[in-house]
Amino acid sequence: MKALVVVESVFGNTRQIAEAIAQGLGDEALVRVVDVADAPATVDGVDLLVVGGPTHAFGMTRESTRRAAAEQSGGAVPPAAVGLREWLAVVRVGPVAGAAFDTRMDTFRLPGSAAKGAARALRRLGVRLVDRPRTFRVVGMQGPLRDGEPFRARAWGAHLAAQMAPVRPGAGA
Numbered sequence: 693m694k695a696l697v698v699v700e701s702v703f704g705n706t707r708q709i710a711e712a713i714a715q716g717l718g719d720e721a722l723v724r725v726v727d728v729a730d731a732p733a734t735v736d737g738v739d740l741l742v743v744g745g746p747t748h749a750f751g752m753t754r755e756s757t758r759r760a761a762a763e764q765s766g767g768a769v770p771p772a773a774v775g776l777r778e779w780l781a782v783v784r785v786g787p788v789a790g791a792a793f794d795t796r797m798d799t800f801r802l803p804g805s806a807a808k809g810a811a812r813a814l815r816r817l818g819v820r821l822v823d824r825p826r827t828f829r830v831v832g833m834q835g836p837l838r839d840g841e842p843f844r845a846r847a848w849g850a851h852l853a854a855q856m857a858p859v860r861p862g863a864g865a
């Protein structure tokens with residue numbers, strides 16, 4: 693199985709989750725994790741496309757929220773020109789299965805989820821979703837991840853791989 697994980701991350705937390713998902717997809721999968729800035733304009737030749745990003749202002753990031761995040765970082769991270777929202781608006785996708793995830797704060801349990809928006813965008817692109825959108829929690833605005841979240845992400849990767857496994861004729865009969 694070939695998988696592509698496209699991730700957006702300002703402070704690094706969502707990137708950590710993406711790496712853990714990639715590990716969970718397993719040794720038999722050929723997995724590439726790419727930052728959304730380096731993501732291809734056309735996705736084909738992969739079986740599974742997983743996309744994830746941070747939740748900003750109740751949804752996927754926008755130019756204005758990325759600028760706000762960059763300001764919060766005190767200049768440590770420059771504002772990115774392209775986020776998941778912008779990439780999903782222009783990417784072309786062949787026949788592929790997919791799934792979406794996000795990171796969000798644990799503290800206030802605000803409504804809204806980047807993963808839900810990303811899953812909707814994947815569906816519009818004709819991607820066959822193999823699971824519901826998943827959220828992984830950070831404990832503050834800039835993280836770190838809540839304890840155990842990388843473990844949950846690895847487990848989710850394994851779950852996704854299981855959804856992709858071919859059904860062997862006669863198996864389990």
Ligand SMILES: Cc1cc2nc3c(=O)[nH]c(=O)nc-3n(C[C@H](O)[C@H](O)[C@H](O)COP(=O)(O)O)c2cc1C
Binds near residue numbers: 749796
């Ligand atoms: C401008 C901005 C808006 C945010 N809005 C939300 C929000 O609506 N809900 C939420 O749970 N977290 C919100 N957060 C926290 C982010 O979800 C958190 O920074 C992110 O999960 C960290 O991921 P990253 O390290 O990959 O950037 C916001 C953060 C920023 C910088």
